[in-house]
Each structure stands twice: as structure tokens, then as C-alpha cells.
Amino acid sequence: MSHDTTTHSTPALAEANRLMTVCNSCRYCEGLCAVFPAMELKRSFTDGDLNHLANLCHNCGACYHDCQFTPPHEYAVNVPGTLAQVRAESYAQYAWPSAARPLFARHGTALAIGLTLGTALFIAGFVTVGDPRALLTAHLEETRFYALMPHNAMVAVFGAAFLWMIIATFMGALAFWRDTGASGIERMDHTQATHDTARLRYLDGGGMGCFNDDDQPTDQRRLWHHLTFYGFILCFAATSLATFYHYILSWHAPYSWYSAPALLGIAGGIGLVIGPIGLLRAKRDRMPELGAQSFRGMEVGFILILLVTGASGLALRILGETALLGPLLALHLGAVLTFFLTMPYGKFVHGLYRYLALVRYARDMRRHRQGK
Numbered sequence: 001m002s003h004d005t006t007t008h009s010t011p012a013l014a015e016a017n018r019l020m021t022v023c024n025s026c027r028y029c030e031g032l033c034a035v036f037p038a039m040e041l042k043r044s045f046t047d048g049d050l051n052h053l054a055n056l057c058h059n060c061g062a063c064y065h066d067c068q069f070t071p072p073h074e075y076a077v078n079v080p081g082t083l084a085q086v087r088a089e090s091y092a093q094y095a096w097p098s099a100a101r102p103l104f105a106r107h108g109t110a111l112a113i114g115l116t117l118g119t120a121l122f123i124a125g126f127v128t129v130g131d132p133r134a135l136l137t138a139h140l141e142e143t144r145f146y147a148l149m150p151h152n153a154m155v156a157v158f159g160a161a162f163l164w165m166i167i168a169t170f171m172g173a174l175a176f177w178r179d180t181g182a183s184g185i186e187r188m189d190h191t192q193a194t195h196d197t198a199r200l201r202y203l204d205g206g207g208m209g210c211f212n213d214d215d216q217p218t219d220q221r222r223l224w225h226h227l228t229f230y231g232f233i234l235c236f237a238a239t240s241l242a243t244f245y246h247y248i249l250s251w252h253a254p255y256s257w258y259s260a261p262a263l264l265g266i267a268g269g270i271g272l273v274i275g276p277i278g279l280l281r282a283k284r285d286r287m288p289e290l291g292a293q294s295f296r297g298m299e300v301g302f303i304l305i306l307l308v309t310g311a312s313g314l315a316l317r318i319l320g321e322t323a324l325l326g327p328l329l330a331l332h333l334g335a336v337l338t339f340f341l342t343m344p345y346g347k348f349v350h351g352l353y354r355y356l357a358l359v360r361y362a363r364d365m366r367r368h369r370q371g372k
Ligand code: SF4
Pocket: 022, 023, 024, 026, 027, 028, 029, 030, 063, 064, 066, 067, 068, 069, 077, 079
């Protein structure tokens, strides 16, 4: 199908514009999610509007199964697949710096595994060159974590990567925020968006659940997302609390299994193992037409990094008293560093952009109710 790209910068955006025009005449799906009510507020769509709608879509698949105009109908309506393509392209479009945009296309399973193992091997090699015994005997040392990588070196490397990740992610989000027309936001808009994000409200297919490989919707994808998301939050809380212990209270790692950082880390690690495994299985079984196949590698790579981070963190807790501490710590640090470095250039940004899209949606609906 050919598209008029004179008013839209890519074929995917032109196709999204065509579909939104069809859907605006039909409106059969308006109760399913936030995309259709947001669409109904407009008669024409800029690229920024379409990127907003694409990031508002949670890819539940309900509108594909409910639609009477899906292929082979001549209208060829596929809202989830088209918005998934626009959404994935929007991550690259807003990335900062612009020279890094091609990374989205290259970010895949091979890069995630290669970077994780490469960093882990570098750390292991670095330790071995300095002290050939340290990698496998570090568990015997009093300060066993820091026998592998001195605390200051760890702070310097991970602090720099974290800072870069924060700056690049912020700049990308700012570009998305400006281009999708979010302004005049009030506190209640953030409250509404936070509530909808925390519940993953629009991943429920209008109440029935997600469509995956057949006509039977289930809520399992939402469960895997929740486990992954809250697992990540708990792991982040564990690391933040450990940093507070170290610098403010001068309580140094390792911490006992019943300490607050350890309990948060164990709970988060379990979520970061079960959730990503469920997401990988759901992705394997999903109808391919519901997603953006050209960005599948980026999505799988991101889930794998989370899985390796969670699994190696849990393994450290269980096997930290054995000679495996060194290799496991190298693997864990490799996964965390890979996560930081790839975060602004991969699937991670979807959570941030979706939240910002929900904020604008809350503003638009508030203004609509107020007759503005
Ligand atoms: S997806 Fe199909 S059924 Fe739903 S609003 Fe669009 S055209 Fe109508």
C-alpha cells in the first residue's frame, strides 16, 4: 500500500494517519482504551499527535480482534501493528544525541548478550591480571566485594554510566514531551497518569485482557509486566538504600539476608526473573501482526538484560559465600552496566514515553470535560 508522506515523515506515520481517519469515522473501539477517546478529540493529526497516540497504545490487541476491517478487508486496518511500528520509530526519533539514533535498529539480542558478557569478561580479566587468586577466592576475604573491584573504581565506572543514562534519557523525554504538545499540565494530570501507569490500566483490552496467540484474551501479559516493573523498582530501591547505608550510615556491604536492602533485592530479583521469562514466552507466542517485527530484537534484548540482571543478583545472594562469587559478580556488574549504557537507546524508554503520553491524555480529557 502506498502512502502520502508529504505531510508525514515516514510511511508508518502516514499509515497511522490513514487508520486514525478510518477509526474516527467508525468509533466502534472507543471504549477499549485511551487511544480512541484521544483520537476523537482531533480531526487531523501531526506527526507529534501520532507519536502521542502510538505511545498511548499498550498493544493489548483488542481493537485488532474487534475490527471488521482487518486484512484481507480492503481497508486493511491493523491499529496495534501500525502503532507498534510508529512507537518503536519514535524512540529513535527523539533519542539524544541524534548520532545515537541508529543504535535502536542495532540494539538486539546479540548486542545485549555480547555487551553483558564482554563487560563481565573485562571485569574478570581486570581482576585476574591484578591478582590471579582474587576472582575465585574473593569470598574468603573480609571485604570480598571490593576485593574484586575497588569501591572507588565501582563508583567511578557506574556513576559515570548512570549519569550519562540520566542525561540522555532526560533529553529524549524532553524532545518527546515538546513534540507531542504536552503543556499546561496540572498536578491532577500527573496523579491520574501515575494511577493509570501503576495499574497498567490500558493493558486490559477494555476489561477482557490481552490478545496473544488466539481469540481468548488473558490478563497474563499484564501480570508479567507488573512483576518486571515492580521487580525493577524494588531492585532500584535496594541499591539506593545500600548507597544510603554506605555513605550516610557507614554500614558497608555485604549485608545480611534479613537486612532491608537484601530483602528488597531478593523480592525485586524474583520479580525480575519471573516477569521477563513470562514476557519472553508471551512474545514468542504472540501473533506477529500485532507487533513491529523489525524492532523485535530491541525488545527481546531489553528483556534479556533485565532477566540476567535479576537472575545474577539472586544467584549472588544464594551463592555469595562460595567461590562463584567472583564470576557471578562480574556477570551481574556486566548486566547492570549494559543496562545503563543501552537504557536511553532501547525499549526501556517505552515506560517513560507512555507515562508522558498518559499525562497529556489526562490533560486533554480534563480540558474536554471543562469544555476548553
Ligand atoms: S479498529 Fe476497526 S473497529 Fe475499531 S475503531 Fe478502527 S476501524 Fe473501527
